[in-house]
Amino acid sequence: MTDGKIWEAMLKLRVFTPWMVLKELNPPSFLKQYVKEKIRSLINAQVKAGILAILNDNPPVFGFPGESVEKIMRECGICRKLFIPVQDSDQHCSDECEREYRKRFLRKMRKEKGMEERRRYEKWEEELIWETLSKHGCKSAILQELARKLNRHPQAIKSKFKKMKRQRRAVA
Numbered sequence: 001m002t003d004g005k006i007w008e009a010m011l012k013l014r015v016f017t018p019w020m021v022l023k024e025l026n027p028p029s030f031l032k033q034y035v036k037e038k039i040r041s042l043i044n045a046q047v048k049a050g051i052l053a054i055l056n057d058n059p060p061v062f063g064f065p066g067e068s069v070e071k072i073m074r075e076c077g078i079c080r081k082l083f084i085p086v087q088d089s090d091q092h093c094s095d096e097c098e099r100e101y102r103k104r105f106l107r108k109m110r111k112e113k114g115m116e117e118r119r120r121y122e123k124w125e126e127e128l129i130w131e132t133l134s135k136h137g138c139k140s141a142i143l144q145e146l147a148r149k150l151n152r153h154p155q156a157i158k159s160k161f162k163k164m165k166r167q168r169r170a171v172a
C-alpha cells in the first residue's frame with residue numbers, strides 16, 4: 001500500500017476519520033495494522049504541512065480546508081441528533097441511545113415471539129387448548145381460531161400444547 005493510494009482515498013473522501021480511510025482502502029487483514037499506521041503518519045504529515053485540517057478533536061476528524069464535518073455525520077436512530085461515528089457500526093449518538101435501542105429491540109423480539117411468556121395460562125385456557133388440539137390436531141385454522149379466542153399468538157398456543165404433551169407424558 002503506497003502513500004499515493006492512501007492519498008487517493010483521502011482525496012475521494014474529502015472529510016474522514018482514520019477508520020474511514022482504512023475502510024475505503026480495504027486492505028487484507030494481515031496488512032491492516034500496517035496500513036493503519038501509514039494512514040496516521042500521512043495524516044500527521046499533511047496536517048503539519050497545512051494541506052489537511054483537523055475538523056474535530058474528539059473523535060478526530062480530518063479533511064481538506066473548507067470542508068465541513070457534517071459530511072460524515074450520521075443521524076441517531078433513536079433521538080435523530082447528528083453525530084460523528086467513532087466506528088463503522090455506530091448507529092446511535094450516545095450510550096444512552098444505544099441502551100434505549102437495545103431495550104426497544106428486545107421488547108420487539110419478545111412481542112414477535114408471541115405472548116406465551118407474558119401471561120400465565122388459566123386452567124380453563126389449558127383445558128380448551130388440550131381438548132381442542134388433542135381432538136383436531138395442530139391445524140392452522142384450528143390454531144388461529146384458538147388464538148382469537150385466547151388472544152394469543154397461534155405459534156404460542158402450539159408450543160404450549162407441545163409442552164403440555166411432554167408434561168403429561170412425564171406424569172404418566
Ligand SMILES: [Zn+2]
Nearest residue numbers: 076079093097
Ligand atoms: Zn441519540
